[in-house]
Amino acid sequence: MSKSATVVALGKGERTAAKIREVALDQFSRLGFERAAMGAIAAAAEVSQATLHYHFQDKDQLWRSAMLELAAVISEEERLLSAARDASPLAQLRMAMRLFLQISWRHPALGRIVALEGMAGGERLDWLNEHLLGPRNRRLAELARRAMAAGDLKPFPPEMLVITLQAGAAGVINLAPLMRSAFGIDPDTVEGRAAHEDLILNALVQGLLADRSETTEETP
Amino acid sequence: MSKSATVVALGKGERTAAKIREVALDQFSRLGFERAAMGAIAAAAEVSQATLHYHFQDKDQLWRSAMLELAAVISEEERLLSAARDASPLAQLRMAMRLFLQISWRHPALGRIVALEGMAGGERLDWLNEHLLGPRNRRLAELARRAMAAGDLKPFPPEMLVITLQAGAAGVINLAPLMRSAFGIDPDTVEGRAAHEDLILNALVQGLLADRSETTEETP
């Protein structure tokens, strides 16, 4: 046993394992499962490749372990949302979108992995759904359904709506390299993030069309 | 020289090359560049692996060649859009979205590849931008800019708007596996596509909020 007075002192093993998970999460998210090489992860974590296999049986286990880091992130959102359970479904949806944006900017790996595995399908996607995506998505879809029932949202297939909102919101974050290559713009700046949040919450949730009844001046 | 009277008769070589490109496009888009194996492509195209290297020097060239197939698709959109050059920027944007949806359903490979490479960055993304993505994106951004100048759109960074629209619209298409795994729903059906087009054009372009001034009944 080894604890310091204030902070839990991790044993050496757990410390390197944590570092490996961190590096692995980054690489998996940026490159995808196959492109991310154990050797590269080891190098980035400044350990030998064999150390990876000491802490995690194989690449697949490492991936799963790294993903479970993200579970904590998602459960944070769940906690905040459940605290506001008495708000209207639409208000909850809006809040979920805001949380989604904040979390996505803080942990861009999440969105990239969902996109990568969500396109490819397969075992890892099923695992993701079972362990950290499915419940959240179904909860959001249910919120959308209720918002529609309340007449706050136009009636659309709620599952499509949820996926579309998330994909649209994550687009600018996930496709930052594309924005750099196509426009020479880096969206990940203070102003960029603010503009993005503004865009999503206004454009996607309130509509892209300017209200033509009150034209001319105004700077909202 | 070898042409038939009515149709250009492709030489044997060009025929197999075309088949290889077709198969390769599918595999690259579904699996990504690295996961797609030359052996599997060869098998699917019913030729030997060496044949791939006869027609295309290496995997990279094959990828580029397959991508150029998509250039035709995009130029079709360009043609239709330029025919309507005198419409308002907003109308053109709307039309572009509709075209984007149709084309994306018909060629799901396009969106998947843009997403894959757009997240990863690197040489292939730069190549894509230079050869078949950049001009289109800049044109759309310019349309958005003009729609904003005309007061039809709220003022947002036009590049972000374009990316968000595309990502949101392609979301349901690209993430079909996720929708199956999470919701047990297959969006790629006749009704699914219709609902999707409805969702995007209404929700993303006209706003998600129902007009509360005219509540109660109505079934639009």
Place this chain on the structure above:
DNA sequence: AGTTTTCCTGATTTGATACTCAAAAATCAG
């Protein structure tokens, strides 16, 4: 027909990557 050119393939080489293992090094408890 015969001849030339194009096209295709089996066998092989090259390179990279996940994974193993025995032994060394670091860590920790008493």
Place this chain on the structure above:
DNA sequence: CTGATTTTTGAGTATCAAATCAGGAAAACT
């Protein structure tokens, strides 16, 4: 400090995928 335990590693294996090449089949041309 000392011995036991945990952690790390260098070296090595097995596997799989990309790329090469020489020889032979098919097509095109005269």
